Amino acid sequence: MLQHYFKVALRNLTRNKVFSIINILGLAVGMGVCLLIYQYIHFELSFDDFHENGEGTYRIVQSYTQYGNDEGSDVETTYLTGPVAKNEIPEIADFVRVHSQYGVTVIANTETGVPFEEEEILYTDSNFLEMFNFPLKSGNPSSVFKDKYSIVISERTAIKHFGNEDPIGKVLNVNGGWAIADFSVTGVLAELPGNSHLQFDVLMPMSILLEDEQYTGDGGEDWTNFVTYVKLTDFSDRIAVEKKIAQSITTLRSEPLISGNYEVEVSLQPLDEIHLGSSEIGDPITKNVGDLDNIKTYSIIAIFILLVAWVNYINLSSARSMQRATEVGIRKSIGAFRRQVISQFLVEAALTNGLSMILGFGIAYMLLPFLNELMGLSLILDVATQYQFWIIVALTLIIGTVLSGAYPAFILSSFNAVGMFMRGPVKRKGFSLRKGLVVFQFVTSILLIAGTYLIYNQVSHMKNSENNMDMDQVLVVRGPRVGIDWDQMQPKLETFYNKLKSHHSILKTTGSGSIPGKGFDWRTGIHRVGQSEEEAESTSIVFVDHYFTDTYQLELLAGSPFLEEGSFRSGVLINEAALNAYDIKSADDAIEEKLVLNGDTLKILGVVKNYPWASLKEKHEPFILGLYGSAMTYFSLRINPANIQKTLAHVEQVYRQIFPGNPYSYFFLDESFNRQYQADLRFGNLFAAFSGLAIFIACLGLFALVSFSATLRMKEIGIRKVLGAGIGHLMGLLSKEYMILLLIANVVSVPITYYIGSSWLDNYAFRTELSIEFFLIPGIILLAISLLTVSYQTFATAKANPVDALRSE
Known part of the structure; x- marks a missing residue:
């Protein structure tokens, strides 16, 4: 009988070619799209699962409360958190610290002297490549950091600096941040997996960083800019370990925590949950933070697309069912049981769904490059080797067969055999299921x-949006990193600015430690004189020169801009959001008020309108502009776009003349901000x-x-x-x-x-x-x-x- 069912099903498919094509094509597109979405979701859920020893590895996350108020969570600990926790807590088998090289560093091959800017640099402990299974193309994971002047680079970085030569043993000069020295290449990383929350091009030894006076001097243990990972022993009680680490941190940082009236709680974040669990916490390390809400949205879309395709099948099958009334009547009149009639229609549905699934694979394969281009990924259809995928395929076919075949099967099999020979289709009044399904399709589409x-x-x-900061026609040039003489920097900057403005297309210039969309220089608690310390508000600070407000055309609500001969301690500018934060009634009232920052008193010179320093997804937060004459991480140039190529050529010529040996790079602020x-x-x-x-x-x-x-x-x-x-x-x-x-x-x-x-x-x-x-x-x-x-x-x-x-x- 099964063979007969398939034969009849094939005949029906070929006899009604248009409807068969529409059914199969609709289901195939739906299944193909679902396969693509499944591939993407699988990729998002697979982050960091390539680490062979990843189970039992956690990242320390700290949550703070101050005076009973939630102050948020972050992953930044002190450099002592890992060592102290390991010594005091027997359940911790090992730890690794990671520290980002904030900003850009210049690295040059000592043989060629050609400098390149490198941004993706991490300082790590020597056991980093043993705890994490990042593939090494050359070098031994256990010995790459035996020498503190060792450096590990990615394959693409090796090609950039050394071409096709073997880089092992070659020397790179690093100039920037905490490392200004020559380093020997001891390892070359193969291409990093795309599903890693850590993405980097250069690894440098933590020992170099910890030699900086920032950490060797008094209070060095209070700098919280390290990310610490711990490996627990087998069968460790994670909750108990979290409490022990929190107690360890509270003891280690008792003075700043008590003085700020902070309480800290610790949670251990599993390695494979970091990618999708970092959007709500402060995290300077994780790249391409995932969004669980987006994954849920895509999953719902996939389900609805498949439902719309199945609804098509149900509608067409039920609409055509009356044409097959005679066929069913003959079957029942010669002895067919109802279950056999139902089986016939379910076999047809199974055949249609099966053919659609095969075609859906082809559609998914063709659409995959489109998905990769949209999402900036390099996905491949590798799910076919996973047993979970085939379970989902089987369930999809079963559910699809039942959903799309059951309704017409049960409707037709329920009719009386004699009634099926009556002339003309049976008409039903009212709002039928078919109409309801059409409405469902329309609602889904809307x-x-x-x-x-x-x-x-x-x-x-x-x-x-009107953002109170004019970003149009602002050219940004990265500041120098090599050959910096701080005693001569201020006159050199003035020379640089004057030479730039000698060109008629360059209208204004300024230097700053950061720019909109690129973060800030510093963040700390600040309160107004007259407020208690517990009223201190977390405030972002960016260092700028005295040209900044004019170049960016910031609107002052009260007060005056910086004076050329001023300094950070001679006064700062605040934004409107800071007025509420520091309990100041109006912009005029803010002038001559004083702020307390780490014991220093700063006078408020002026108040600027709120402007976006970060994405407009976030609300305006308290912000301070502080004067620093040699601020030069970025140079911002307001230009006339009439002859952009000649302007760019002039800027590059002046830059290379004033800052020889530094790589030159630029971008336009509005494009960078909108990224x-x-x-x-x-x-x-x-x-x-x-x-x-x-x-x-x-x-x-x-x-x-x-x-x-x-x-x-x-x-x-x-x-x-x-x-x-x-x-x-x-x-x-x-x-x-x-x-x-x-x-x-x-x-x-x-x-x-x-x-x-x-x-x-x-x-x-x-x-x-x-x-x-x-x-x-x-x-x-x-x-x-x-x-x-x-x-x-x-x-x-x-x-x-x-x-x-x-x-x-």
Whole structure:
């Protein structure tokens, strides 16, 4: 019988080619998209699982409260946290510390002298490559840091500095940060896995960093800028270890914690949870932080796309079921049991789903490069070797077969055999399941269109918001790192600025320790004179020269900009957000007020309007601009874009003349700042792509339903045409049912759209509004798409010769 079922199923597929193609294509696209989403989700969930000894490895996360208020969490510990914890806590088998090289460092091959800027540099303990299984192309993991002047570099860094030569034993000169010396290359890393939360090009020994006077002097143990990983012994009680580490930290840093009235709690974050668990904590190390909410969103989209495809199958099968009433009647009249009729339809559904799955693999393979380009990844379809994948495939086929085949099977098998021989299709009144499923498809499509529209609106809102800082036509040049003589730096900077401004296209210049979108120089607790220490607010500080406010065209609400002969201690500028933080009533009241920073008293010179130093996803926070004449991590140049190439050539010439031996690089501030929204844009692009595919699948089903409906009404249409009905009237007659369903879907989708849109916008401090077009435009777009889909078939039907339809009469 099973062989017979398959034979009949194949005959039905080939006899009704158009409907079979639509069913299989719709399901194949749905399954292919789901496969792509599964591949992406699997990649996101696979972070750091390549470490062979990763189980039992944790990162220390600290959560602070001050005066009962939650002060957030971060992963930055002191350099003593790891060693002290290991000595005091027997459950800790080992530890590793990691410290970022903040900013850019210049590294040059000592033989060629050619300098390159390197940003991805980490200082690590000597056992780093033993605790973590990063692949070494050359070198021994246990001995690469035996000498404190050893350096490990990535393969691409080796090619950049040494070409095709063997880099082992070669010497690199490092100039920047805590290391200004020659280092011998002792290891070359193979390409780092893309699913690692740590991404770096250079590893340097921690011992070099710890020799700096910052850590050897008084209070060195209070610098909290190390990330500490611990390896627990087998069967350790993680919660008990967390409490012991918290007690160890409290003892180690008792003075600053007690003086600031801080309480600290420790949690141990498993290695494989870092990628998706770092968005809510301070983390200077993790690259490409994942978003669990996005993964949930993609999962829901995948499910809905597959449901839309299955709904197509159910609708077409149930709509065509009456055509097969005679077949089922004959089967039942010669003795077929109901379960056998059901089995026949389930086999057909299984065959359709199976063919769709095979085609879906091909579609996924073709769409994978598109996904990689959208997400900036290099994914490959490697899930076929995983047993979990085949379990999901099997469940998808089973669920798809039951969902898409059960309804028509049970409907037809329930009819009386005699009734099935009656002439004409059985008509059902009211709101049928088929209509309900069409509404479901429409609602899903509207939600996806609305989501795409909202994402792009929000990103556009953030990029184009009035931000009180003019970033247009600002060219940023990285400051020098090599050959710095601090005693001569100030006159050299003035010479540099004057030579730059000698070109007519360069209007203003300034130097600063950081720029918008690139973080800040310092963050610490500050309070106003008259406030208690417990009222201190965490405040960001950026060092600038006295040209900064003019170059960036900051608007002063009160006070005056910096004087040329001033210094950091002679006065600072604050933003509006700092007024509330320091309990100052107005900008005018702030002038001549004083702030306390680490015991120093700073006068407020002026108040500037709030401006974004980071993404507009975050609210404005207290910010201070402090004067530092030799601030030169970045040079910002306001230019006239009339002849950009000549301007760039002049800037490079002057830079190389004033700062010889330093690599020259530049970028435009607005482009750099807007890269903060790259993740949102990628999310929007992927959301739009998946939405388009879901709508395509829905339109396939709508086209097939309209075609079938028109086929059933050919004689009616023929009679109406004979009696004088026009093409427009007939098109309206055939389209009316689906337009009513679309109207119902629009009404149903409004509260759902509002709830989901409002919830998503709650993640943004500066958000667009849910105006009326947010609810109208998705419906109008879907209406246009639906009309195009329906009109093609209804027009063809209405144009048909009525004689052909009535010939059999």
